[in-house]
Amino acid sequence: MLRILPWNLAVKNPNIIFDDADFELAVDQALNGGYFHAGQVCSAGSRILVQNSIKDKFEQALIDRVKKIKLGNGFDADTEMGPVISTEHRNKIESYMDVAKAEGATIAVGGKRPDRDDLKDGLFFEPTVITNCDTSMRIVQEEVFGPVVTVEGFETEQEAIQLANDSIYGLAGAVFSKDIGKAQRVANKLKLGTVWINDFHPYFAQAPWGGYKQSGIGRELGKEGLEEYLVSKHILTNTNPQLVNWFSK
Structure with missing residues (x-):
């Protein structure tokens, strides 16, 4: 029997921040989007797009906050970010640091295993911010699935949309702006299954829930998710049947 299978595949989710956004909120939600569960969630906002007029300020604020993220054991109440899933996966994340540097990007903070003795036996990787990026880079286009975000700049609303859609993936993303009309206009033009406005991860x-393009097919949750488990049937009853007389008249 053939069955319909919803697929949730790879991602590279954009987080668009306009210069009229609530700045502190945008920085805070960029951290939430990028480092929740050490970036090991399909909705991670690993690709940050910031309007050029605030890009330098935003990068510095983000870096300052990232430096303060507390790594540690998940059973410790003070811990803010834990390890990655396996040795193999950490090796993959480390390999992307080499890719980023080879492509000319800058690892502004993180990019390595932590130096602390109490973390040396765990599978920890420092929360990372990569700057001086552009859309041609693998670090921007490919899913790292770890505590790694890239930062790109844009000038206009149209450029932000173009950059965000320049991806083979399309699961989720966010738009930050106090101009809700603009945010909704941008959200409608993004080729993403979910767009959050002035929030990330709810x-x-x-x-x-589900993606466009190579991020998958089908939907989970909601009425649409329930319908994935159903098969439609069409039954027609002719209440006034007539002779057709097409053949052998």
């Missing part, structure tokens, strides 16, 4: 059981 999920609701009543809202559909």
Whole structure:
């Protein structure tokens, strides 16, 4: 029997920050988007797009906050970020640091295993910010699935949309702006299954979840998610049947 299978595949989710956004909120949610669960979630906002007029200020504020993220054991109440899933996966994340540097990007903070003795036996990787990026780079286009974000600049609303859509993936993303009309206009033009405005990572059981393009097919959650388990049937009853007389008249 053939069955319909919803697929949740790879991602590279954009986080668009306009210069009229609530600055502190945008920085805070960039951290939430990029480092929640050490970036090992399909909705991670690993690709940050910042309007050029605030890009330098934003990068510095982000770096300052990232330096303060507390790594450690998840059972410790003070811990803010834990390890990655396996040795193989940490090796993969480390290999992307080499790729980023080879492509000309700058590892502004992180990019390595932590130096602390109490973390040396764990699979920890420092939260990382990579700057001087452009869309042609593998570090921007490929899913790292770790505590790594890239930062790119844009000048206009149209350029932000173009850059965000320049991806083979399309699961989720965010737009930060105090101009809700503009934010909604941009959200409507993004080729993403979910777009958050002035937020990152909220999920609701009543809202559909799933991607565009190579991020997958089908939907989970919501009415659409329930319908993935159903098969449609069409039954027609002719209440006034007539002779057709097409053949052998």
